[in-house]
Amino acid sequence: MDDEFRALFSKILQLPTDQIHDELSPETAQSWDSLAMVDLIVGVEELFKITLSHEELMQFTSVGSLRGLLKTKGIAL
Amino acid sequence: MTESTASPEKFAYAVGKYIYFRYLTREDALGDWHRWFNSPEVTRNLDRQRWLNTPEDQVAYWEHLQTSRERLAVAIIDRTTHKHIGIGSLSGLDTVNRRAEISLVIGSAAHRHGLHALEAVTMLTEIGLIRLNLHKLIATGLTTSERGLRLNRLLGYTESGRYRENSFVEGEWVDNLILEIFQRDWLTSPRRPKTLAWADPGSADPT
Numbered sequence: 001m002d003d004e005f006r007a008l009f010s011k012i013l014q015l016p017t018d019q020i021h022d023e024l025s026p027e028t029a030q031s032w033d034s035l036a037m038v039d040l041i042v043g044v045e046e047l048f049k050i051t052l053s054h055e056e057l058m059q060f061t062s063v064g065s066l067r068g069l070l071k072t073k074g075i076a077l
Numbered sequence: 078m079t080e081s082t083a084s085p086e087k088f089a090y091a092v093g094k095y096i097y098f099r100y101l102t103r104e105d106a107l108g109d110w111h112r113w114f115n116s117p118e119v120t121r122n123l124d125r126q127r128w129l130n131t132p133e134d135q136v137a138y139w140e141h142l143q144t145s146r147e148r149l150a151v152a153i154i155d156r157t158t159h160k161h162i163g164i165g166s167l168s169g170l171d172t173v174n175r176r177a178e179i180s181l182v183i184g185s186a187a188h189r190h191g192l193h194a195l196e197a198v199t200m201l202t203e204i205g206l207i208r209l210n211l212h213k214l215i216a217t218g219l220t221t222s223e224r225g226l227r228l229n230r231l232l233g234y235t236e237s238g239r240y241r242e243n244s245f246v247e248g249e250w251v252d253n254l255i256l257e258i259f260q261r262d263w264l265t266s267p268r269r270p271k272t273l274a275w276a277d278p279g280s281a282d283p284t
Contacts, residue, residue, distance in 0.1 A: 032191075054271070061191070
């Protein structure tokens with residue numbers, strides 16, 4: 001599952017998978033604009049068959065924050 | 078100088094996690110606001126704004142907004158820096174048929190990353206459908222820049238049609254997509270904020 005998670009970020013942000021780490025964020029990845037953010041949200045929701053609420057979306061500030069959020073929903077990566 | 082022009086952040090209209098909305102000022106018109114609408118990067122995907130936009134033009138538009146009840150326009154402000162980063166509006170406000178068209182421009186390139194734009198569209202949707210009690214909101218965009226409508230789609234706006242050959246862009250006629258969202262759907266949407274601070278003008282400080 002972790003591989004699919006990384007692959008999703010890699011594909012949308014157009015970065016090698018070895019550059020997908022928890023500290024990666026819109027501030028550190030040039031390609032992570034607001035539209036990439038939408039693609040990431042849609043991709044994560046489709047991958048894990050979940051729907052994120054507004055409050056959850058507002059916590060999505062980095063790869064690590066999303067990983068933590070998914071953990072609270074019982075998805076361990 | 079009045080207090081309102083000295084510290085307009087104290088007069089927030091709505092407050093989110095990363096941004097807040099406040100009314101637009103003459104100083105905004107003379108600042109970045111008029112520059113954004115001279116920028117090809119900003120205007121290339123807009124249906125209008127092909128003419129020069131001078132500070133005087135922007136001030137005249139701002140003055141028009143002061144008495145308009147057909148357009149609600151707000152300044153989008155970054156909560157951390159209090160920087161004016163964009164404009165949001167509900168235009169064509171029709172209180173009989175309870176509808177309006179939503180639009181958003183994040184003029185500050187540095188704030189096109191992250192969650193600012195998503196939160197701004199969410200807050201404008203909430204204002205239109207809940208605070209103003211509109212029946213539906215409409216979003217339109219060029220088919221050549223459909224990326225701009227993705228934020229709306231994420232919130233539950235669905236495609237209802239298109240205006241064919243509605244815009245002339247870089248030598249070609251381009252269709253405009255029409256997306257809509259209804260109040261009844263927004264009320265039960267997980268994308269709807271559970272709480273959104275409606276600031277009390279004159280007393281609220283979003284910080």
